[in-house]
Amino acid sequence: MKNYSLSLAQIPCSILFLLYFLTTISSSFSSNFSSSTQLCGHHQALSLLQFKQSFSIQRSPFRFARNYQYDQHPKTESWKEGTDCCLWDGVTCDLKTGQVTELDLSFSMLHGTLHSNNSLFSLHHLQKLVLSYNDFNFSNISSQFGQFSNLMHLNLTHSNFSGQVPSEISHLSKLVSLDISNKHLNLETVSFAKIVQNLTKLTVLYLDYIDMSLVAPNSLTNLSSSLTLLSLVRCGLQGEFPRNIFLLPNLDSLILADNEGLTGSFPSSNVSNVLWQLELSDTRISVYLENDFISELKSLEYIWLRNCDIRRTNVALLGNLTQLKMLDLSHNNLSGEIPSSFENLSNLESLYLFSNLFNGTIPSFLFSLPSLGYLDLHDNHFIGHISEFQHNSLEYLDLSNNQFHGPVPGSIFNQEYLKVLILASNNKLTGEISYSICKLKYLEILDLSNNSLSGSIPQCLSNFSNTLSILHLGMNNLQGTISLAFSEGNSLEYLKLNDNELEGEIPSSIINCTMLEILHLGNNKIKDTFPHFLERLSKLQVLVLKSNNLHGFVKDPTNNSFSKLHIFDISSNNLSGPLPTGFFNSLEAMMASDQKTSYMTSSNYYGFANIYAYSLEMTWKGLEFEFVKIQGILRVLDLSSNSFTGEIPNLIGKLKGLQQLNLSHNYLTGYIQSSLGTLTNLESLDLSSNLLTGRIPIQLVDLTFLQVLDLSHNQLEGPIPKGKQFNTFDHRSFEGNSGLCGFPMPEECSNGEAPPLPPSNFIAGDDSTLLEDGFGWKAVAIGYGCGFMFGVIMGYVVFKTRRPAWFLKMVEDQWSLNASRTKKNASRNCARRK
Template sequence: MKFSLSLSQFLCSILFLFHFHTTISSSFSLNHSSSNHLCAHHQSLSLLQFKQSFSIKSSAYWEDCQPKTESWKDGTDCCLWDGVTCDMKTGQVTGLNLSCSMLYGTLHSNNSLFSLHHLQKLDLSFNDFNSSHISSRFGQFSNLTHLNLNYSNFAGQVPLEVSRLSKLISLNLSGNNHLSVEPVSFDKLVRNLTKLRDLDLSSVNMSLVAPNSLTNLSSSLSSLYLWGCGLQGKIPGNIFLLPNLELLILRDNEGLTGSFPSSNVSNVLWLLDLSDTRISIYLENDSISNLKSLEYMLLSNCNIVGSKLALFGNLTRLFQLDLTNNNFSRQIPSSFGNLVQLRYLDLSSNNFMGQIPDFFANLTLLADLDLSNNQLNGTIPSFLFALPSLWNLDLHNNQFIGNIGEFQHNSLQYLDLSKNSLHGPIPSSIFNQENLVVLILASNSNLTWEVPSSICKLKFLRVLDLSNNDLSGSAPQCLGNFSNRLSILDLGMNNLRGTIPSTFSEGSNLEYLNLNGNELEGKIPMSIVKCTMLKFLNLGNNKIEDTFPYFLGMLPELKILVLKSNKLQGFMKGPTTFNSFSALRILDISGNNLSGSLPEEFFNSLEGMMTVDQDMIYMTARTYSGYTYSIKMTWKGLEIEFVKIRSFFRLFDLSNNSFTGEIPELIGKLEGLQQLNLSHNSLTGHIQSSLRFLTNLESLDMSSNMLTGRIPVQLTDLTFLAILNLSQNKLEGPIPVGMQFNTFDASSFQGNLGLCGIQVLTECNNGAVPPLPPLNFNEEDGFGWKVVAMGYGCGFVFGVTMGYIVFRTRRPAWFHSMVERQWNLKAGRTKKNARIHGARRN
């Protein structure tokens, strides 16, 4: 082979030869990355071209990644470059590990990567290849034994040519959610890759692949990861009988059926995860007991049949046991006391009852214990607080009573005792838990305590939720400075007095601040604007005396602002800064003494309420995704507590104030609104016909004002409107008929002596409704005549049909309820990610 050396490479060679006699002994001990052969020039060139075909892009998902290709410099030995491995004899590049290298761009089929014909190991995982298709040229790497492309944003179909890689020992394509595999490709893959030991296709779409194809998997297979692949149908029983199978993960394939065999299961299996499948596991036979090598068993939300839970106690090597959400309704079996190797035990979301058994005191290696969402009762035994390795303790939503015991070790990082019936003081030993990250003691009602400033000594604390208790005293001022660590602070529904902490500092991580339902006084501190990540602020139901806090509009991510039932007063005005309150989705300033006219400029800044969000996910904290936002608010006339807030919620409540003047016409821009409440003010003038554009509106309350004129007939276009209250005004003329208006009874219109129609039992003398004056919106505002025409045209058929059905059923919310049911079915139950995905034996 012909070599072309650069000057620097030549000098390096001379120096190497010059010193060879003094370094010969050490040269034999050099590893592969310090080969005594310089890599071929064409290989260096190919690698440099590969480098140049991608940009370096940081990502919040891979915060710890390093750009390995930055060490690749022309004129240096490529065998010394980061991620490059060479054969020590030939100098050929045989390995390329660019995992987590911040690569971004498209991997085309003509990329120079495919000229590295001697590659044996290729790892491009944890990069972003921008929905590239996996090229058929991967099939040319005939020497490849290891291929890892996981979590690198590949899309399309897995090419048939991958099945040509007959030497493959390990294949990992997982985490590419837009990647799919066809039945023919998968069948060839499992038939041809006879040396395969590790196969991971988690999150790859295999919905068209018949599970029976798995029958042909190599008998040499030691690990099989098919997490969340959309598999449907009956799993072949021989999967559990593969002689060398050590790890089997089939979780999150809800259409996967079949049964766990009653005998002859693999005796080397040490990890089994069948969570969220419909594979039947029978506890009436002894097959579970035969898994003597098992260290990890995850069977959450499974089809477990039988009552012999005690069988799990025979698996004495278990390191982790997860039986979440299986409707077990009995006491925790005493045989679990045999599992002395347990580190992780999750029995949450069942119906376990009785007290926590004494055998838990013997599980001294236990690090993570989750018994939440059961029916356990009695006091929390003190031995739980003495377990030396325990870092996660979750007992929320049970029936525990009594005091919280003293903590005898300081290993805790996560503690959740919320939604029980605990009482008495919170133990001072909690402040010794120097590694504590999450502390949730909410909704016990009878916990009494003055929150001391020493709580701010917990330097790693990110979540503090002490809401819905009987806490007294004042909120420590140090909590403001503490905000650069905290992301969640919830002290709502207690008896705290004094003022809101005013020491919020720069660099704050605070996303959720709830001080609702206390006895706080004074003003809203300006320092809150330093909390630039704040999304949720609830200061409602206190005694705050202040004007409307316009400075809060400077918070760029603020989505929910609740200031209801305080002593706010004074006029409202337009925004003081650009993009003020632009992200706001829920604004509740009801029950104050705000006055003056409603400023048009303020309505015009509420961009978050002008957009329609179809996203059904719940709002959670970015820095701690396990914590969902909750709020109590008036929804469709009822006080409702939303323990979870869907991201599409849009609410605007200005009720029970002293606002005067006319309703701004620009209110029609808030197209995303589902609830609008302007009731109990002193508003005058007409009901704006621009309300017709609030097509998502479900509840409209303008009662107890001084509104005059007719009810705009255009309001009949609001096909989702379930609640309408226009009572106690000075409205006149005929009540519109048809569509949703046929579902509203007299209570929606009472107290308007000038109205006529069947709802108020007053016949109209003239049924003709005079036309309303034209709107003043121009097309730049998004309300031009073309938009109106399109809206009428598109909605006519749907509206007429809806109106007829609603008129016949008298159920204005039936459609909304149907959709809500579907959302609830799809949303499912949020669980912690499995800790062992990708696990390998130590």
């Protein structure tokens, strides 16, 4: 009985051992079987691996894929030799034949040239090929693409291809969808005609950004009647768009935006009733909103008619399109109030009515739409209070440049997903900035500028959001100190607190804003020394600290500091000492004379910040201007209305990109440097109200772009140079210099033309400041030696006889005389400033 019980106890152990043995054998057999029967063929795997090796992985985001950063990952890194290629990321095989039929490498960070002999073209069984959003380094689209005879879907969009679209694309007779949108491609008439003629099965066609300026729009007439989507964004099309395309029976998406030369008329009947997306923005295609036909397009969900030729407008008819999710009627000079029929648009997610002439109050139902995420009504004539929002769905709100008044509604601060809040330039928005604004942790743009907001700046604004790129609170009535403690790792690029009543010092925590490009704190009551710590902000391009109470010297920065600065304005402060020679020497961006016109925007690859146009208020050519967009080539240096002394540094001639130089209303002495004549991009030069002496350098005549010149109220003498721009300046440019003569001054020169001045000793690239008073180093050495010996002898005689009183009296009298002269000059200079 005992032995029997032991055997029963041993049975479970035996079963467990048997199960483990069978599992091990099965696993080993299964592994060996699967490795010997991989679905993917050897030659296909080899071709894919060779394709992988021909490209590198570009870790930084490719510019066309920046807004899709979360979709990007290097798919080919999963491709390993000895594994089944049908299981590789982006690869799909036919389950019966094992042939690779689909290859989707979109957003795969590939970088390199796609040559015609690439192993990719040996995959003859491909039915779908997607290479979109990679960087093929301006490769041509190879004619070898035409050999994929089984291909049904081809997508090469925004992958940096260039050159002509090959006519061989037309050989892909089975194509159902084609997307080759790339901004560096050209499509000629012959190639396009072949594509239209041969690709009869096409249902989807994207040719966005391709240069089709030589293609006549009427060649579109023969497109397949099966077409469901046609997208030709910014293709340079000129002429009348064929009417029959609007009438294609299966067309559900028509996108023709940004073809300003494209004309025609949207039909008033027989339009496809499956049309759900219509984009005619920035074309000259006429759209008549006059009868009920538009109401019959019940499938429409997305309408873009920005800057379009809308005629006989009855915008209220659009309220019958109850499926609408997106409506853009901006830039159309539409007037009146928002139609009450819009209350029917309960599915609306985005409404853009900006840059029109709408007036009245915003109807309350607009604040109650349950799905509204994007609302842009800026640049209209709306009045009244901003109502409370009933739902928390907003992501984007721009109500700027209207005539709203009253406080900012508290419900805005409950929009937890809000990324853009722009309430600027309403002038009558009042009250304080609520601390509740710091609940908006996803905010990227906050612009409350040019209103009548008061109180202090909430301290939490400096660290409530890691995504905040734009902070503009300028031109309000904000008071107190700038008590912002910016944390490390923030994303701030644009900080403007100008034209308020802010006091105290500039917070040193700004050095944590390592992405900062624009800093404007001008027109406040800041009392501080020059913030030299800003030299650590390597991306800073615009620095404006004008009209504050800054005092002390401006020291020379360390090497490579402020190298990107191209607008520097510290005018109207109490800064003193000599002009910072080393500072000028570090302004590398002002040394470049780039003539390419571009506008400053955020360098942020992602989100909304890169759509925000940087603006700046500044004195330009003597007048106050607001630059709604800042040109990247704008180069301005303004140190006027301070107490700087000494001479103008000769090396200022290195700043060849300068367009405006203002050193007026200081105590500068010496000559006007002839090296200023090398600043050939200069449009405005103001050296007025200083103590400058000598003659006007003839080299200034070479400043052919000069439109504003002010040398008034100095101690200049001699003839005024003639020729070129100098002949256009009147007496106001030179008045207050009693020694000047010649046109346009009333005093004629006694000896006619000015004698030639000695050539400038300024040499481009030479950092030394040479003497310009005619003395060489030998004369200086002799004078120094004689003076030194005379001083030693006189000192010995005076103090040996112990009768220094007469000497001291002589020194005191001379000191008093010099002081009296200095006071007179200073008083006269101050009078000129007034």
